[in-house]
Amino acid sequence: MITKLDEKKYFHLLADKVCEIATRPVKLMEVCGTHTMAIGKAGIRGVLPPEVELISGPGCPVCVTADSDIDAFMRLAEDERVILATYGDMVRVPGTKGSLAELKAQGADVRVVYSALEALAFARSETAREVVFLGVGFETTAPATAHAIKTASKEGLSNFSIYNLHKTVPEPLRVLAADETTKIDGFILPGHVSVIIGEYPYYFLAEEFGAAGAIAGFEPPEVMATILKLVKDINADAPTISNLYRRVVRPEGNVVAQRLLDEIFVQADAEWRGLGAIPDSGLAIRQRYESFDVARKFNIERQSVKLHPGCRCGDILKGIIKPHQCSLFSKRCTPENPVGPCMVSSEGTCAAYYLYQESSLV
Amino acid sequence: MSDTIRLAHGSGGEMTARLIEEVFYTALGGDPKGANDSAILDLSGGRIAFTTDSFVISPLFFPGGDIGKLAFCGTVNDLAAVGARPIALSASFIIEEGMDVAELKTIALSMGEMSRETGIPVVAGDTKVVDKGSADKLFITTSGIGVIPDQVDYHPRHTREGDKIIISGTMGDHGYCITALREGIDIQSSVQSDCQPLHGLVALLNPISAAVRTVRDATRGGVGTVLNEWARQSEKSILVFENHLPVKDEVKGGCALLGLDPIYLANEGKMLFIIAADKADDALAILKSHPAGLDSAIIGEVAGGKTQVIMETEWGTRRVVPTPRGEILPRIC
Incomplete structure (x- = not known):
């Protein structure tokens, strides 16, 4: 049996190995917000050599929600007929x-x-009200929304609809890999998303952009093993996409969930905060189920809005700057009074930096 | 008596008198014939501790207690944290019109039960009824008075480098229990609120009180908040060892699921102590001898350097434990 003590030893062995082989600066992006939190909580940055830089990517669904969408669902919530159901992170x-x-x-x-x-x-028990679910998240939560739509359709529920914000992960990675200003050497790929989509959708990172990538678990030794693998691949100039989370991620992913997604949704352009509109990066509700799309049902328009002029969420999401390089960070913008969405979600880059004070630990 | 509270119950007339007699005197003891505008207490010498606290918890009933027990223990523990022997409490009830009288009775009775168990009387009280919508069923304010033994002086300013930090049991039980209950988490849960009086536990340290620097009950904001307060007040750094923090497995797992950190979850029956290093083992043994301190553990120490709380993680790395920010769970006590 592997004990916690063995795991800790293994973690430090891996960290030592990273220190040993990291001889030139390497920029790694952890795509997923849960990884950002795990890295902060386990104090991983503190044991990495200065050559290895971890930057946090766009993998926090709350953080990449466009302002125009936030304002649109706010207006919806003001409607007295509406019950707005949402995951907790969106509330603030x-x-x-x-x-x-x-x-x-x-x-x-x-x-x-x-x-x-x-x-x-809620829709079943409160039939006089319109229940709108804020469908937010990547391939991880989208199947649950798809299942709800399918169930509502079967039951003929007419007072249930989705404010649909679902997005997919590979497309923004293409934007980031192609961005000359960021120059990311390797990607720590999201574990949960990959459970659904598998390994194949990431292959283009290595094949087209020469970037390394590895699907990672969330335990600190798993994260550290991923960092080691990426640094090795980058050193050898042999970028590949590997799966270091095999105990739950199959190469082909979860085919049942993929079929469900395909039945309910169709790929469509989507607006990402900080990254702008990205082709085919969203999941739109198919025509057959459009009666569950609140945007069509209530004819909702998204009005473009001005961002706070000082907020640099976009540059942070792209990994161009670190949170403390933003002039609002921890001054105007704190978790109690967030200016930008990166400070709101517990998985947001700024919130994680704020919480674990990455820069100030001595 | 009718089944629900009506505004007339707060009128000050006959219905008020009957409510007070039938619910509160029955539950808390005392003789209505002897009632006066103030209770008169004999306090023999020494310094007097005096504290007050309001309770607005939702829901009113939870595994391990209810708002009545909580309101009693909360104030007793505030007295205990300065080393005082609690002498008497007062309790004020703000009741929403329409509240179930049976529920009110149950709550008063559980407060009365604590009073009898601890021998600390509730000697003064008040009830007000507000119209529906002006309160959420029931709010309680308790105040307490106690006497501090001569040799006892607990304050963070006494803290020295090298002192040890002790917690009297597992972290976060109350906060987790209430959150799980309120969020309607569909998992079988055996975790109960740790709501309990701790004056007996703290009093056991009287013989070594010279080695006790300071004591605090880790309620709202949890252990993480208290440690940060101590770091600031003592102008020292505090090092905690993640491996030594007692947390129930179920709380740990549930917190992982909900994105919560047990170090910030509320406790209603746990004390934190800073003890001089040479007496820390003695203090630990004393605390473990009390039923409320069986899981006591040394969790950290006071160090020099920058005023902050540092955790040595279970992975052997170090990170800052900041003062909690952002969403603090509302109405947890």
Whole structure:
């Protein structure tokens, strides 16, 4: 049996090995917000050599939600007919006129749920109200939304709909890999997303852009093993996409979930905060199920809005700057009073840096 | 008596008198005939500790207690944290019109039960009824008075480098229990609130009080908040060892699921102590001898350097444990 002590030894062996082989500067991006948090919580940056730089990517669904969308679903929540059901992280995201938390305090019916099916249950029991679920997240949460839509369709529920913000991971990675200003050498690829999509959708990173990539688990030794593998591949100038999370990620992914996604959604352009519009990076609800798309049902328009002039969430998401290089960070922008979405979600880069004070530890 | 609270119950007239007699005197003891505008206490010498706390927890009932027990223990523990022997409490009830009288009785009875168990009387009280929507069922304010033994002086300013930090049991049980209950998490949970009075536990340290620097109950904001307060007040750094922090497996797992950190979760029956290094083992043994301190552990130490709390993680790395920011769970006590 592997004990915690063995794991700790293994973790430090791996860290030592990274220190040993890292001879030139290497820029690695952890794509997923859960990795950002795991790295902060385990204090991983503190044991890495100065040559290895970890930057945090766009893998926090809350952080990449466009302002125009935030304002649009805020207006929706103000409608007295509407029950707005959402995952907890979205409640505090600041739009141009406050957050859902503030609307809720003023009497709007905003309910935090842990799954889309909970929202469906509201629709069954409160038939006079329109239950709108904020469908946010990547390939990890999209199947749950798809399942809810399918179930609602089967049951003929007419008072349930989705404000759909679902996005997919590989497309923004293409944008980042192609961006000359960032020059990322390797990607720590998201574990949970890969459970659904598998390994293949990342191959282009190595084949077209010469970047290394490895799908990683979330335990500190798994993260460290991934860093070691990436540094090795980069050193050898042999970029490959590897799967270091085989105990849950199959090469082909979860085919059942993929089929479900394909049945309900179709790839479409999507707006990413900080990255702009990215072709085919969103999941739009298919025509057959469009009665569950609140945007069509209520004819919702997204109005473009001005970002806070000092907020550099976009540069942070691209890994061009670190949070403390933003002039608002920890001054105007804190987790209590976030200016940009990177500070809101517990998985946001700025929130993780703020919480674990990455720069100040002596 | 009717089944629900009506505004007339707060009128000051006959219905108020009956409510107070039937619910509160029955539950908390005392003789309504002897009632007066103030309770009169005999306090023999010494310094007097005096504290107050309000309780607005939602839901009113939870595994391991209810708002009545919580309101009693909360104030007793505030007295205990300065080393005081609690003498008496007062309790004020703000009741929303429409509240179930049976629920109110249950809550008063559980407060009364704590009072009898600890021998600390509730000697003064008040009830107000507000119209529906002006409160959420029931809010309670308790105040308490206690006497501090001569040799006892607990304050963070006494802290010295090298002192050890002790916690009296597992972290985060109350906060986790309430969160799980409120969020309607569909997992079988055996975790109960740790709500309990701790004056007996703290009093056991009286014989070695010279080695006790300071004591604090880790309620809202949890252990992480107290340690940061101590670091600031003592102008020292505090080092905690993740491996030594007692956390129930279920709380650990549930927190991972909910994105919470047990170090910031509220406790209602746990004390933190800073003890001089040479007496830390003695203090630990004393605390472990009390039913409320069975899981006591030395979790860290006071160090020099920058005013901050550092955790040595279970991975042998170090990171800052900041003062919690952002969303703090509302109405946890």
